[in-house]
Amino acid sequence: MSRFLKRDPLKRAKKHVEKALKELEDGYPDYASTEYEKAACLFLEEGETDFAVKYFREAAFCSLDAEDHSRGADMKMEAANALLRDSRFDAGGALLSEASDHLFRVKKQKSSLRALAVAIICYLAARSFSTAVNLDRKAKKRFSESSVKESMFNFAQLSTKILCEGAASTDRELRKTISAAKPKPVEEELVKFVAESVKLAQKTEVLIEWAGASKKEISVKSPVEFELRYKCPVPVKVVDSRYSLSKSLKFTKEPDIEPRLGKEDSWLLEILPVLSGEGLVGPFNMTLEGESVLVNKFSNTIEFHIARAPSDLKMNLTPERLSCGLGDESVFDVEFVNEGDGPADNIKVKVELSDGLEISLGSTEKTIQFIGPRERMRFQVYVRGVSIGDEMVTIKAVDSRVGEEIVKSSVVRVA
Numbered sequence: 001m002s003r004f005l006k007r008d009p010l011k012r013a014k015k016h017v018e019k020a021l022k023e024l025e026d027g028y029p030d031y032a033s034t035e036y037e038k039a040a041c042l043f044l045e046e047g048e049t050d051f052a053v054k055y056f057r058e059a060a061f062c063s064l065d066a067e068d069h070s071r072g073a074d075m076k077m078e079a080a081n082a083l084l085r086d087s088r089f090d091a092g093g094a095l096l097s098e099a100s101d102h103l104f105r106v107k108k109q110k111s112s113l114r115a116l117a118v119a120i121i122c123y124l125a126a127r128s129f130s131t132a133v134n135l136d137r138k139a140k141k142r143f144s145e146s147s148v149k150e151s152m153f154n155f156a157q158l159s160t161k162i163l164c165e166g167a168a169s170t171d172r173e174l175r176k177t178i179s180a181a182k183p184k185p186v187e188e189e190l191v192k193f194v195a196e197s198v199k200l201a202q203k204t205e206v207l208i209e210w211a212g213a214s215k216k217e218i219s220v221k222s223p224v225e226f227e228l229r230y231k232c233p234v235p236v237k238v239v240d241s242r243y244s245l246s247k248s249l250k251f252t253k254e255p256d257i258e259p260r261l262g263k264e265d266s267w268l269l270e271i272l273p274v275l276s277g278e279g280l281v282g283p284f285n286m287t288l289e290g291e292s293v294l295v296n297k298f299s300n301t302i303e304f305h306i307a308r309a310p311s312d313l314k315m316n317l318t319p320e321r322l323s324c325g326l327g328d329e330s331v332f333d334v335e336f337v338n339e340g341d342g343p344a345d346n347i348k349v350k351v352e353l354s355d356g357l358e359i360s361l362g363s364t365e366k367t368i369q370f371i372g373p374r375e376r377m378r379f380q381v382y383v384r385g386v387s388i389g390d391e392m393v394t395i396k397a398v399d400s401r402v403g404e405e406i407v408k409s410s411v412v413r414v415a
Contacts, residue, residue, distance in 0.1 A: 013042035017055065024062070033062035037075065049086050053079045057095075064102075073102035077115060081186045084122070089190065093122030097135060109148045113139065117153035118187060120160060124194050127294045129164045129287075136160045155181035155191070159198050166285070166298030174202065193292070201295035204232040208282050208299045211268060220273050220309035221341040226281060226302070228255050229266035236290035237261050243284050248275035248306055261290075273306040309342030313371070313399045317408035324385050326414055329360045332381045334395055334408075336371055344371040346400040353394075356387035356414055385414030 020035035040055035060075035076099040083092035096119035103112035116139050123132040136157060158177050161167035169177075178198075183191040211225035218224050230238070237259040245251070255267035273279055282301035287294070316335040324330045338344045347368040351359065361382035371377050383393060394409045 009042045009046050010048070013039040013046075013051075013055075016042070020058070020062070029062040029065040030068065033059045033066065033068075033071065033075070036062060037078075040078070044082055049082050052082045053091075056082065069102040069106045070108065073099040073108075073111075073115070076102070080118075080122075081184075084186050084190055087189070089122040090126035090128060093119040093126060093128075093131070096122060104142065109143065109146055110150060113143055113146075113148055113150045114152050116142075117150060117156040118190075120156040121152075121187075121190060121194050124156075124159055124163055124197075125190055127289070129296055132160050133164050151177075151180040151182060155195075159194055162198050162201050163194075163294070164296050166283075166296055168202065171202075174198065197293045197295065200233055200290075200293040201297070204230065204236075204288060204293070204295055204297055206230045206284065206286050206288075206297040206299040208284060208302055210302070215304060217305045217307050218273055218279070219307050219342075220276050222309070223252055223270050223272050225268060225270050227266055228269055228284060228299070229264065230286060230288060230297070231264040232288060232290070232293070233263070234290050234293060235261040235263055236288040236293060238265075238286055239289045240287035241284065244280075244282055245271065246278065246280040248273055248277050248279050249281065250274055276306050276308040279304050279306045308401075309373070310340050311338050311342050311344035311371070311373075311399055311401055312340030313338055313344045313347070313397065313402070313406060315395065315397055315406045315408050317393075317395050317410050319410060321411045321413070323413040323415060326385050326388060329382055329384050330412055332383070332393055332395075332410055334379055334381060336368070336377045336397070338371045338373055338375055341373050342401070343373060344399045344401060345369070347371065348398045348400070350396045351381055351393070352396065353383060354391040356385060356389050356391040357383045357393065357412060358386050360384040383412065385412065388414050390414075 016035045016039035020032040020039070023032035023035060036055045036059035040052045040059060043055065044052035056075050056079035060072045063072040063075060076095045080092040080095035080099065083095070096115045100112045100115035100119060103115060116135060120132050120135045123135065139153065155177050158169060158174070162169060178195045181191060207229055209227045211227045238257050239259060241257055243254070249271050251269065252272045253270035255269045257267060271281065280301055280303050282299050284299040285296060287296050314337045318333045322330055336347070349366045349368060351364040353359065359382065368377060381393065381395070385391065391412045391414055392409055393412060394407065397406045
């Protein structure tokens with residue numbers, strides 16, 4: 001065996017690094033790029049992934065200095081592939097995204113789209129949902145007017161919709177999209193992991209249900225309970241949750257969610273309607289994490305009408321008994337109190353007198369337009385005795401919202 005083959009690969013790699021530095025000093029970044037690439041390959045053969053990535057990146061920077069964006073992209077993709085072998089998907093996705101930009105600059109649109117698609121899949125595997133969604137939007141904007149088709153991007157796009165946005169797909173569409181994606185050997189484990197996660201996400205559900213009988217209408221200030229639950233084919237735990245309520249509602253008891261593993265779990269929540277109108281509970285967003293799945297899942301929504309809170313009208317008539325002379329005037333105080341949480345509207349009031357009495361001021365009927373919650377209203381009734389004996393003053397009131405009649409009576413002894 002020759003002395004060259006016996007030399008330590010790491011020492012050879014360092015020699016290439018030294019040559020690259022000299023080429024840079026002499027003003028030849030393209031030659032330096034080649035030397036850095038040779039060093040990176042040797043480090044990769046020896047399992048020194050960090051050094052391999054470092055020098056692939058250096059090779060890329062030198063190529064970009066030489067205005068060779070195509071080679072710069074290739075070097076960044078080599079660095080990304082080294083990271084994918086170690087399942088370092090987040091860092092790999094960043095490099096692939098950069099490589100896509102370089103390829104797009106030199107009008108290699110198909111290669112650029114594929115690199116961006118793999119970057120999206122990397123971020124999905126790394127569970128960086130927001131970055132995956134942003135890259136998906138970037139791809140749509142960048143290639144919206146292009147006729148370029150890429151099966152890997154179709155897979156990345158569908159996976160983003162299902163895992164990040166809670167969308168659903170038919171089993172046929174999902175199988176077709178997964179089988180059409182043709183990963184390179186270094187990408188196979190990545191694509192397989194995300195594909196399995198997507199399949200499990202399809203079978204996962206998050207639901208909001210009434211805790212008890214469902215209702216189409218509820219009253220303001222009357223708390224209602226709902227049940228939030230999830231179900232998944234494999235054990236998962238809730239790592240994040242966000243709740244959505246219409247402005248007319250507020251929580252009086254939020255779900256007490258603990259990150260414990262299970263194929264299903266449920267929580268009770270209590271909601272208080274604070275305004276009348278239409279109420280909407282959901283969708284709630286839950287992020288469920290397991291050994292082989294991470295999914296953003298959105299629940300259903302529940303809609304109902306919120307009726308104004310009922311009024312509770314009480315009436316007091318004082319005094320309960322009095323005496324007066326024939327032809328004299330007597331005064332009674334009438335007080336209404338609304339003890340309910342809702343207003344009393346259009347209250348019809350009627351004064352009924354026995355034969356020995358007559359109204360001395362005003363009329364026997366009146367309408368009170370509005371008495372708010374916890375409010376009071378007073379007025380007086382003036383009567384005159386026209387015959388001797390025990391007579392009755394009766395006040396009747398009907399709240400148009402409730403429809404129940406309230407009756408109070410007092411006795412007048414006319415002498």
